Amino acid sequence: xxxxxxxxxxxxxxxxxxxxxxxxxxxxxxxxxxxxxxxxxxxxxxxxxxxxxxxxxxxxxxxxxxxxxxxxxxxxxxxxxxxxxxxxxxxxxxxxxxxxxxxxxxxxxxxxxxxxxxxxxxxxxxxxxxxxxxxxxxxxxxxxxxxxxxxxxxxxxxxxxxxxxxxxxxxxxxxxxxxxxxxxxxxxxxxxxxxxxxxxxxxxxxxxxxxxxxxxxxxxxxxxxxxxxxxxxxxxxxxxxxxxxxxxxxxxxxxxxxxxxxxxxxxxxxxxxxxxxxxxxxxxxxxxxxxxxxxxxxxxxxxxxxxxxxxxxxxxxxxxxxxxxxxxxxxxxxxxxxxxxxxxxxxxxxxxxxxxxxxxxxxxxxxxxxxxxxxxxxxxxxxxxxxxxxxxxxxxxxxxxxxxxxxxxxxxxxxxxxxxxxxxxxxxxxxxxxxxxxxxxxxxxxxxxxxxxxxxxxxxxxxxxxxxxxxxxxxxxxxxxxxxxxxxxxxxxxxxxxxxxxxx
Amino acid sequence: xxxxxxxxxxxxxxxxxxxxxxxxxxxxxxxxxxxxxxxxxxxxxxxxxxxxxxxxxxxxxxxxxxxxxxxxxxxxxxxxxxxxxxxxxxxxxxxxxxxxxxxxxxxxxxxxxxxxxxxxxxxxxxxxxxxxxxxxxxxxxxxxxxxxxxxxxxxxxxxxxxxxxxxxxxxxxxxxxxxxxxxxxxxxxxxxxxxxxxxxxxxxxxxxxxxxxxxxxxxxxxxxxxxxxxxxxxxxxxxxxxxxxxxxxxxxxxxxxxxxxxxxxxxxxxxxxxxxxxxxxxxxxxxxxxxxxxxxxxxxxxxxxxxxxxxxxxxxxxxxxxxxxxxxxxxxxxxxxxxxxxxxxxxxxxxxxxxxxxxxxxxxxxxxxxxxxxxxxxxxxxxxxxxxxxxxxxxx
Numbered sequence: 001x002x003x004x005x006x007x008x009x010x011x012x013x014x015x016x017x018x019x020x021x022x023x024x025x026x027x028x029x030x031x032x033x034x035x036x037x038x039x040x041x042x043x044x045x046x047x048x049x050x051x052x053x054x055x056x057x058x059x060x061x062x063x064x065x066x067x068x069x070x071x072x073x074x075x076x077x078x079x080x081x082x083x084x085x086x087x088x089x090x091x092x093x094x095x096x097x098x099x100x101x102x103x104x105x106x107x108x109x110x111x112x113x114x115x116x117x118x119x120x121x122x123x124x125x126x127x128x129x130x131x132x133x134x135x136x137x138x139x140x141x142x143x144x145x146x147x148x149x150x151x152x153x154x155x156x157x158x159x160x161x162x163x164x165x166x167x168x169x170x171x172x173x174x175x176x177x178x179x180x181x182x183x184x185x186x187x188x189x190x191x192x193x194x195x196x197x198x199x200x201x202x203x204x205x206x207x208x209x210x211x212x213x214x215x216x217x218x219x220x221x222x223x224x225x226x227x228x229x230x231x232x233x234x235x236x237x238x239x240x241x242x243x244x245x246x247x248x249x250x251x252x253x254x255x256x257x258x259x260x261x262x263x264x265x266x267x268x269x270x271x272x273x274x275x276x277x278x279x280x281x282x283x284x285x286x287x288x289x290x291x292x293x294x295x296x297x298x299x300x301x302x303x304x305x306x307x308x309x310x311x312x313x314x315x316x317x318x319x320x321x322x323x324x325x326x327x328x329x330x331x332x333x334x335x336x337x338x339x340x341x342x343x344x345x346x347x348x349x350x351x352x353x354x355x356x357x358x359x360x361x362x363x364x365x366x367x368x369x370x371x372x373x374x375x376x377x378x379x380x381x382x383x384x385x386x387x388x389x390x391x392x393x394x395x396x397x398x399x400x401x402x403x404x405x406x407x408x409x410x411x412x413x414x415x416x417x418x419x420x421x422x423x424x425x426x427x428x429x430x431x432x433x434x435x436x437x438x439x440x441x442x443x444x445x446x447x448x449x450x451x452x453x454x455x456x457x458x459x460x461x462x463x464x465x466x467x468x469x470x471x472x473x474x475x476x477x478x479x480x481x482x483x484x485x486x487x488x489x490x491x492x493x494x495x496x497x498x499x500x501x502x503x504x
Numbered sequence: 505x506x507x508x509x510x511x512x513x514x515x516x517x518x519x520x521x522x523x524x525x526x527x528x529x530x531x532x533x534x535x536x537x538x539x540x541x542x543x544x545x546x547x548x549x550x551x552x553x554x555x556x557x558x559x560x561x562x563x564x565x566x567x568x569x570x571x572x573x574x575x576x577x578x579x580x581x582x583x584x585x586x587x588x589x590x591x592x593x594x595x596x597x598x599x600x601x602x603x604x605x606x607x608x609x610x611x612x613x614x615x616x617x618x619x620x621x622x623x624x625x626x627x628x629x630x631x632x633x634x635x636x637x638x639x640x641x642x643x644x645x646x647x648x649x650x651x652x653x654x655x656x657x658x659x660x661x662x663x664x665x666x667x668x669x670x671x672x673x674x675x676x677x678x679x680x681x682x683x684x685x686x687x688x689x690x691x692x693x694x695x696x697x698x699x700x701x702x703x704x705x706x707x708x709x710x711x712x713x714x715x716x717x718x719x720x721x722x723x724x725x726x727x728x729x730x731x732x733x734x735x736x737x738x739x740x741x742x743x744x745x746x747x748x749x750x751x752x753x754x755x756x757x758x759x760x761x762x763x764x765x766x767x768x769x770x771x772x773x774x775x776x777x778x779x780x781x782x783x784x785x786x787x788x789x790x791x792x793x794x795x796x797x798x799x800x801x802x803x804x805x806x807x808x809x810x811x812x813x814x815x816x817x818x819x820x821x822x823x824x825x826x827x828x829x830x831x832x833x834x835x836x837x838x839x840x841x842x843x844x845x846x847x848x849x850x851x852x853x854x855x856x857x858x859x860x861x862x863x864x865x866x867x868x869x870x871x872x873x874x875x876x877x878x879x880x881x882x883x884x885x886x887x888x889x890x891x892x893x894x895x896x897x898x899x900x
Contacts, residue, residue, distance in 0.1 A: 029545075032567040036557045037550040042527035051562055060543065087544065088529055106542035126542065128533050151584070152529040342530070342586040359518065361525035424525055 010056035010101060014077060018059060018101070021069040027060040027107070034058045038102050041089045043461065044363045044422045046432045053095050055082060055102035062107050064182055064190050064225035071223070071491075072188030074101050080494050081186070083219040085125055085157030088149045090364060091458035093161050093218035097495035103223060105156050111135060112226065119231040120179060120200050125156025125224045141231040144171035150341045159224045162216020164405060164415055164456030166340060169259075170267035170303050171232055172407035173456075175215045182226035183214055186487035190225070199228050213482070218460045219493040221486055235303040238267075239313040240337030243325030244294040248273055251296035252375060254323045255402070258300050259371075259410040261319055263312045265304035269404045272297045273378060276399025276419070282351070290328075298325060301337055350396035350421030353389070360396060360421035365439060367446035368455035369416045374402050380445045381418045388438045392431055395438070396421035405455050415455040418442065439463030447471055460496050468498045505564050512611050513559035516604055522587060523552035523599045531581035531601075536829035537574045537836070540846045546574035548581035548601045555604065568608070569617040574843070575605045577708055577834035578793035580826045602798075605834070609710030621839045622709045630714055633700040633721075635669040643673050648699050651676035655683055660729030661694035663762075666722075666745075668701045671738050675868040680900060681893035682737045685768055688896055689776035693735060696725050704744030709835040719744070719752050726759060737764030737889065739794035739801075739867045740833070746799075765795070765866050768892060769804040772811050779895040782814025786860045789817070789888075790851060790874065791825040792867030793833060805866050805888055812895045818858045828854065830870035837873060848873035852881045864888050 010018075010030070018028050029035075039053040046052075056079075061067045074081045080100030087094050096102060108124035111132065115121070116139055123132060130151050133142050146167045147153055153163070158174040159181065165173045179202060180194030193214050196204025214221060245251035255271045274295040281290065290297075300316055302309050321327065350360035369377055378400055385397045398419035406412030422435060443453045443464040452471060453459040459468050469476045480502035483490075490503050531548040532538050538546050554568045582588055585599040612618050628636040634643045649657075651672055657665070665686070671679045686693055703718035726734065736742040745761045771777045789809055795801040802822040809817050820828075831837065831847030852874060855863040862884040865871050871887060878885040893900070 032563050033545055033550075033554060033557075033571055036563055036567075037544050037547075037553055040527065040553075047556065047560065050557065050560060086529065086532075088527075104544065106544065109542060131533055149528060152532050359521045359525055361527075425521060 009099065010079060014073070014079065015057065017073055018057065018070065021073065022059060022061065022066060027062070028057065029060070030057040038084055038087065038104060039095060041087050041092060041094050042361070043090050043092055043095075044361055044424060044427075044435060046427055047424050048428055049432075053097070054099065055096045056099045058102045058104055060104050060107050064184060067103060067105075067184045067223055067225050068188045068190050070101060070103060071184050071186065075187050075489055075491050078489050078491060081223075081491050082493050083156070083160060083223045085154035085160065086128070086149070086152055087157070088153040089157055089161050089458065091161070091218065091454070091460035093458055093460050093493070093496065094157065095461075100491075105223070105225075106154065108156075108225065109154075114139065115200070116141070116231075118200050120228050121231055122199075122226060122228045123155055124226060125154065125159070127155050128152060129155065129158075136231065137234060140234050142234045143177065143229050144232050145174055145177050145229075148341055155227055155229070156224050159215055159227060160217065160219050161458050162456065166403075167267040167301075167303060168407050169269070169404045169410040170265065172230075173405075175212060176407050177230045178211065178215060179228045179230060180211065181214065181224045181228065183222040183224055185222045186489070186492035202230075216458065218458050218496050220483065220496050220499055221492060235305075237306045237309050238301065238303050238337075239309050239316070240299065240301045240333045241313070241316055241320055242328040242333045242336060243298045243300075243320040244290060244328050245296045245298065245323075245325055246293045247324075248296045248378075249375065250323045251298050251325070254298050254320060254325050256371060256411070257319050257322060258298070258316065259404050261315065263302065263315065265302040265308050265312050266410055267301045267303045269410060270299040271374075271402045272299070273400045275382060275397055276401055279398040279419075297328070299333075299337065350398065350423070352396075352423070353393040358423055359425065361424045362398065362419060363422055364417045364419045364457070365442045366415055366417040366454050366457050367443070367451045368405065368413050369402075369446060369449060369451035370413055371411065373449040373451065374414060374416060377416065377445055377449050377451070381442055384438060384441045384445070385418065385420055388434060392434055394423035394426045394431055395435070413455070416451075436463040440467065443467050465496065465498050469501065505558070505561055506615065508611060508614055509558055509565055512607065513555055516555045516607065517559050519600055519604065520552040520555035523549055523585070524556045526587065528586065530586055531584045534580040534584045534827040536576055536578060536580070536827070536831060536847045537843060539827070539850070540843055541574065543574075545571045548599075551575070551601060551604055551608070552599070565608070565611055565615050565617050569612050569619070572605055572608045572612065573619055573836070573839045575834050576793065576829050576831055576836045576847075577602045577605060578829045579797040580793070580829070583797055583826055606708055606710065609708070610712045611710070613710040613712070618710065619839050622711075622835055625835075625838050626706055626709060626711045626714055629701060629706055629711075629718075633718065634672065635701055635705060637670050637674045643669075645698060648672050649695055651679045652683060652695065655680065655687070657683060658694045659697055660731075661692065662730060662732045663693040663735060664696055664726055664729070664731045664733070665693045665735045665737075666696070666699070666702070666741055667737070668699060668741065669705075670872070671868045672699070675871055675887070677900060678868055678871070678887040678889055679737070681887070681889040681898065682764055682768070684898045685771070685777055685889060685893055685896060686735075688898060689771040691767075691771065691776070694729070696722070697729060698725055702741045702744040704740050704748060705835060707744070707748055708833075709838075715748065716752055719749055723749070723753065723757070731759065733760040733762055735762045735764060735767060738869070739763075739792045739799070740869055743794045743798060763801065763804075765808065765888065766801065766804045768889065769808045772808060772892070777892075777896050779811055779813060779892065781895050781897050783812050783891060783895050784814045785862045785884075786816040786818065787862040787864050787891075788820060788855050788858050788860045790828065790830065790855070790863055790865045790870065791822055792865060792870055793829055795866065796822050796825060808888060808892060809864065812891060814895075818860055820854075820858070830865070830867075830874050832867075832869040832873045844873050845877070848877040849880070852877040852883055852885075856881055856883055862886055864891060
């Protein structure tokens with residue numbers, strides 16, 4: 001362990017102190033099952049080394065003061081703290097690397113205030129977007145954060161991981177939708193983080209802007225205990241169109257055309273490559289079969305007022321067909337778009353080298369890349385996965401997709417993702433090391449093409465965390481200085497993002 | 505870890521991996537228990553993960569026993585699982601959570617990790633052959649058909665009306681309403697000679713031998729009177745007869761099982777029951793889990809409600825109702841009554857948002873907790889059959 005000394009475990013004395021803070025033994029849980037179930041996220045996981053990731057104790061706080069007191073205790077005793085919201089993150093943000101105290105915020109799921117005049121909602125970090133919107137819909141507004149994990153991920157995790165929204169091109173992503181927040185710092189102070197001073201201000205130029213610092217830090221800089229979020233009018237209508245292509249490059253060009261169209265209601269444009277189509281064709285019975293000639297699909301979606309979306313949809317139809325795209329029909333377009341959340345978790349099975357269907361975990365390696373480099377990166381990524389698949393037989397290539405990720409600037413950078421099936425049951429030390437290596441090679445390609453290791457899932461765990469200093473380059477010392485200043489004892493989610501280097 | 509645990513983990517592990525390897529937890533926000541406790545131990549994903557953990561020797565049955573109490577077996581998690589939603593059972597990897605919970609509870613009983621309140625409950629069942637739904641007041645064979653006094657229902661025949669436990673001893677107004685509706689339609693049916701509990705709840709709590717004993721008794725009683733078809737007004741009985749009993753008796757299980765709400769709906773549609781008395785109420789409908797979520801029955805009750813004159817029906821779509829439950833199933837109210845109370849309170853609060861005066865259910869087990877919550881919220885809770893009986897002009 002570099003740079004810091006930790007207490008080896010949470011002992012009985014610490015447990016007593018925790019119980020005194022919380023005052024409810026049911027919310028201080030050192031039992032085996034509480035620890036086991038909070039030691040993983042959907043990211044591929046070395047199941048054979050599961051116990052290495054157990055927290056020592058799980059705390060279920062209800063208030064910021066409870067969180068603060070627990071963090072102060074941890075800081076005093078040099079015990080690692082790991083915050084956890086939904087535990088649906090696709091990197092290891094909510095997974096303890098060194099045990100310690102896990103702060104699970106799911107009981108902090110209240111709606112504190114709905115302000116229909118200044119258009120904000122203030123919530124606890126444990127609330128889920130779908131549940132929040134069920135409450136908001138009666139007021140004709142929504143919180144438009146829409147990750148693939150929309151039915152189950154929580155606001156706190158969205159902030160901690162800097163999540164990406166499927167409707168981001170229209171409404172922005174978590175970073176754009178959080179107006180301000182209350183954060184417990186690694187030393188236990190409770191602070192208000194916002195633009196300037198006002199809790200409901202979207203733009204200020206007073207002092208330094210701290211808000212982005214506390215978005216996407218993967219639990220390394222603090223714990224959000226309350227957040228004030230953006231409200232937008234509930235869209236009156238949505239329009240989705242899927243276009244099939246016989247050639248990837250035509251589909252790619254169409255994406256460029258669509259994203260540069262300048263229509264404000266454009267919510268997202270997605271490009272599925274032929275590996276993805278092939279995967280859906282062979283392994284997803286629910287997918288509506290496409291002819292063999294289909295090599296790529298472009299999906300486009302618009303949200304807004306009917307009077308805007310309906311005329312704009314005609315232009316979208318024209319543009320979608322302008323490079324040889326074939327409209328896949330209303331049923332596929334509306335149906336596949338409507339199932340965009342469910343489809344994200346569909347592939348629970350892949351093919352081994354013999355072509356047999358086996359239970360594989362889905363994992364996606366993502367990057368933020370400019371439009372110009374998508375075709376080259378795609379080829380290199382597939383080649384990497386093919387090599388590992390061929391050698392180990394427990395990986396499968398489930399194809400790639402690219403998605404507009406620039407809020408209000410959909411032509412800009414793209415979230416690009418390659419989906420890899422991993423037969424977790426078969427993992428051992430050798431194949432786990434192989435996976436980490438595969439992951440690193442994928443990330444290295446992203447950097448080589450001027451991209452970022454990740455657009456939304458976080459460079460948190462081994463495989464890409466070690467490349468964070470390289471990506472941040474000359475800014476890395478600044479990051480380290482910030483981490484050291486805010487978290488002098490490295491108690492906040494230690495071991496993540498190579499931030500231990502701050503203490504060397 | 506004992507051999508039983510290892511054998512159990514190996515039996516269920518592939519099913520569990522289907523969930524574990526996904527881990528996306530879409531089930532979580534529809535789970536009625538999780539909505540209340542917000543404790544990740546109580547999620548369906550945790551149930552599956554615990555089997556994987558058990559196989560790895562990381563937890564044993566004692567570690568997870570309390571977690572597995574936290575389930576009403578409503579089945580919402582299975583429906584909301586993306587695997588089920590999108591791929592059906594193509595790879596035979598459908599996530600089966602209700603079965604897993606039942607199996608784990610059986611393992612808890614086998615390994616001496618049973619829960620105290622469930623143990624006492626099932627000891628009383630073993631003694632009286634009906635569940636102790638009247639608390640300290642004993643139930644008995646001598647009184648199992650008291651609800652039918654004055655209705656002149658014969659014993660035996662080709663069609664048997666099955667009425668046990670909650671419906672036979674506690675919510676008897678519902679049972680009388682149902683029987684009188686059949687009589688009004690001229691539909692011939694009889695009662696059992698000796699009626700025991702269906703055994704379904706015992707199986708849900710892990711008492712498999714007891715469940716089988718009761719099932720065997722009932723099937724023998726049906727055969728003894730030459731029964732060919734069994735009417736189950738209670739959705740819990742319907743589940744037991746259509747899911748548990750076929751597993752117990754295999755191909756030797758020859759009975760046609762008729763769901764009460766579908767039968768009454770058919771009789772109304774056929775004009776054999778005339779609904780002539782308007783009921784001036786504004787209502788919404790609570791889909792009982794074992795009808796909508798477990799069996800996909802959601803049309804018949806709605807058709808029936810719409811057939812009642814005078815009602816203003818403010819419906820909530822059946823998919824939204826996946827996240828609703830009364831909390832009354834799966835033995836939860838016996839071990840964790842405070843959670844059942846909160847689940848019901850929330851369900852009634854959702855109904856109250858629709859500005860209705862009555863919440864209609866179609867399940868006797870849901871009606872006790874819902875009625876209690878309704879009483880506190882000043883919202884009426886009625887059974888569908890009672891409402892239909894009123895509209896049919898039946899005097900209770």
